[in-house]
Every structure is written in C-alpha cells, then in structure tokens.
Amino acid sequence: MNKISSIELSFEIGKSLLENGAEISRVQETMERVAKAYDVDSFNAYVLTNAIFVNGIESGEVKNTALKHIKSTRVHIGRISALNQLSREITAGDISIEAGYERLRKINEIPYSRLILTMLACAAGSMAFALLTGGSFLDSSAAFVCGFLVEGILHLLEKHKTSKFLVNLLASAFVSVLASLFVLIGFGDDSAKIIIGSIIRLVPGMALTNSIRDFFNGDYLSGSIRMIDALIVGVCIGVGVGTVIRLFSMITGGAL
Helix, strand or coil, rough: CCCCEEEEEEHHHHHHHHHCCCCCHHHHHHHHHHHHCCCCCEEEEEECCEEEEEEEEEEEEEEEEEECCCCCCCHHHHHHHHHHHHHHHCCCCCCCCCHHHHHHHHHHHHCCHHHHHHHHHHHHHHHHHHHHCCCCCHHHHHHHHHHHHHHHHHHHHHHHCCHHHHHHHHHHHHHHHHHHHHHHCCCCCHHHHHHHHHHHHHHCEEEEEHHHHHCCEEEEHHHHHHHHHHHHHHHHHHHHHHHHHHHHHHHCCCCC
C-alpha cells in the first residue's frame, strides 16, 4: 500500500465534507488547516459545489489532485461534526497522517438514521407545520400520514438513483394527491394546510442557506450554483403541487 500524503488526506477530508453538505468556506478552510498542520511546503485548493482542485508541494515533490465531479449525498450532520473534530485534533498535532486517514475511513462509514426513525421524524415535522399554518387536528393528522409516506417515497426514489428534480416533482405530486383524497373522504378540512405541512420536507432550505453563506464569503460561483439548484427544486415542487390541484379542481368542480 502506498503511503498517503498529507495533501491527499486534506483532499479526502474536503471531499467528505462536500459530499455530506458542508458549505464551501468550511471545506476550503478545513483543507488548508489540515495541510498547514502537516507542514506542507505549498498548498492551494479551489472548491466548488461539486468539485475540488488541489495542488501543492510536499517534501519537495509537486502533487496535483483534481476531482471533476463530487456527487452530493444527503446531508449528514454527524459526519460533518466528526470531520470537524478530526480537523481540530490534526491541527493540535495529536494525529499522524496514517491515523487521520483511518479515522476518516471510520467517519465515512457512520450510517444514516434508520428509515423508520427518519419517516417518523418527517411525519412529526409535517404535523407540526400543518398546525403552525392554522390547520385543524384532522389536517395535522393527515399531514402526519403524508409526511410519513413521503419520506418512504423519497427513500425509494433515491435508492433507484432517480434525478433529484424528478424526485421532488413526483414526491410533491404524491403529497398533493394524498392530501386531496384525504379531504374528499373527510380525513381533513383543508387540503392546502395538509400539503403545506407535508411538502416542508422537500423545501431546499439547506441549499438556500448555504448559497447565501457562500455569497457572503465571496464564493459567488458556488453561491449561484446552489441558488439556482434551490430555485429549480422549488419550481419542481410548485409544478407537482399545482398540476395535481388543477386536475382535482377540474374533476371535483372546485370542491377542494
């Protein structure tokens, strides 16, 4: 096995941060701190939302690492927190390169929450948002069911590597159909309240927040990419909900 360099370790830590939803400034700063901790002669990194380009000089040897595409996974706060702790320990000089790489491997193996817990969390959040928007007890109960099922649908679609935009389109349409049916059978008073509570899971809040942070940090390209991504997801949600509501209005004569 070839000995891993500190530049490669820095690159892998940055890659893992980016994959798990960290903002650009955090990724770049962490990589620079790791490289500095191992006394790299020269280090330069350029980070985008889906790519990292690195070059540097270590022990008199020029090293270039470039990854053209990094596919984002779901946000994993646990991994980001563990990576931050790892970088702090490296900066303090407590971890060798080999030990750091082993810790990184274990961090990347931290699992996501169990599906049933995620579905219940989504259901509880949907129920709460339905209540916050003025929904009745029936509306919030229907939102609970919709939130529970939509998380399962999302998991199924993502498992089959469906396009993110198609995922949001189908999931929002599914929620709208379910909410409309619930109102028609009497398990709900206002389909709008049920839909609003249920689609909160689909809203790209993290992408929008990170895009604004990127703008403030001067990363205009990455900020623009994330902003466009969030806007397109929002459009997909709107199209999915609007199409279903229009169809049901035509069928029921506006009864919803």
